[in-house]
Amino acid sequence: MLTFLRSPRTIDALLVAVAFIWGTSYGVVKGALLSYSVLGLLALRFGLTFVLLSPALGALSRVRWRDRLGVLGAGVLLLGIFLAETFGVSLTRASNAAFLISLCVVFTPLVEWAWLRRAPRALEWGAAGVSMAGAFLLTGGHFAAGAGDWLVVLAALLRALTSCAVKRAMHAGAVPPLAVTAVQAGVVAVGCAALALTVAPAQWQPLPAWHGHAAFWWSVIWLVAGCTLFAFFVQNYAMSRSSPTRVALLMGSEPVFGALFALVWLGERLTLAAWVGGLLIVAASVLALERAPRTAARASASA
Template identity: 30%
Template sequence: MIVITVFWGSTFLIVHLAMKHSGPAFFVGIRFIAAGLMTLLFFHRAMRGLTAKELWGGTAIGLMLCLGYGLQTHGLQTITSSQSAFITALYVPIVPLLQWAVLGRPPRLMSWVGVGLAFTGLILLAGPEAGSLSMSPGEIATVISAVAIAGEIILIGRFANEVDSRRITIVQLLSCGVFSLLAMPLIGESVPEFSWVWLIAALGLGLASAVIQLTMNWAQKVVSPTRATVIYAGEPVWGGVFGRLAGDRLPALALVGAALIVAGVIASELQPKKPMKEERE
């Protein structure tokens, strides 16, 4: 799982470079269709048992994937890979807020602490000048993408115990790709000129997406969700590291903001231990 966070962190820089040769909807479409086909290649026999719930559940998750990755990729056209990595991490503290709004489950105290830290970090990280309240269109798109990713997580949790993970993963990957390509005429995006940059990046990230999804499904059978989320908090850190190596230079306040977002991610998943007396009862 730690290795996965390294892969995740590197994808922000790769997508940032690919956006110089392709539009976001086309790139996301090719990337996820490639991921779905690669996964289908290994688990095609399992698809014989596809159920209606897996089909529409996977399609709903795929729509959230499309919105999440599409908006994130759109944002990477105008903001650095480091900024994108840390802003995207907001999906973790957003999850309990969405659960409250959709499922009526009020957030725990530590969830509120995480939201507060993450929001403060966002203010310091966002804007042309760190510490300002203004946000660029790319940053706004990335914040919205974090909300969509949080919605994806809630939907996955809704269907997790009622579906075959292999089949629903294939459906969500393929539907994400199809939704992205269908969105191209709606947003006025045309097919880009051929470039080995976007092709290799899309196929490479497609393979990475397939491996990451399968590894997560396997690893989280033995790793608790809380511990997994704390491990995943390394994703924006690696994104910042790769961005730094590529030349990103965030101001000091922006670095403080990035650290607060990571702290908010971790805090939102911490569960205070109950007193021994309560545990015995």
């Protein structure tokens, strides 16, 4: 079983599954926010995740303080991602946000090169460019910079930084993926709750009752089980056995799944340009499936 999970192809398939799950999250979150506030929903989602994963924190007792601080830093970056992305989307058009968050596919090779000293392969640069072009077409090719746009750009940059921070913290298997996910969830939950209680008290609201709000609670269950527990574990596990750039490229198909989910679930229509853009993003993910030279692959698997 462990051999199966360590297979590069299995990891690639799991990352594509995460891209699909995160693609559905936009519509699910949109529905949940009809019943609850942004900070309250984030605190609830990640608070439940932290409680479920709290037993995994025991592994940190065998980890150096330097590595613990690295994991904590990754959690702070994740908090920044969700705050910048969520409030950025509220201040800009959804099409702008979808395009700009995809910039993490372009930022990640640059951050990995500067921080981890791993120069991306030419194929990875090409895949990043194709993915960016596809995201631009998928959103109609319209962009006008505003405060919300810059917040989403910040979220994309923080995504790239978080990928490299997790990779660095988990070097040589020092920190288990479940422990990393637990710490990240705890930091986001505490951060959002603290902001709601101090800076934005209107965001701290009583939880909706199950009766009359069953759809909200089913949304929370999906966000916790699929979009957080499964997705972040897979992402962190993949980061320990692959490069941040490769992980980002395989996750680049997320906007396509989001568009398909909106088409099937919400009845939204896509233009021809959007379909072409989606196919380009899929093509970029297929390019990313091309394995690195065997020596590099072995080095990545042993990292």
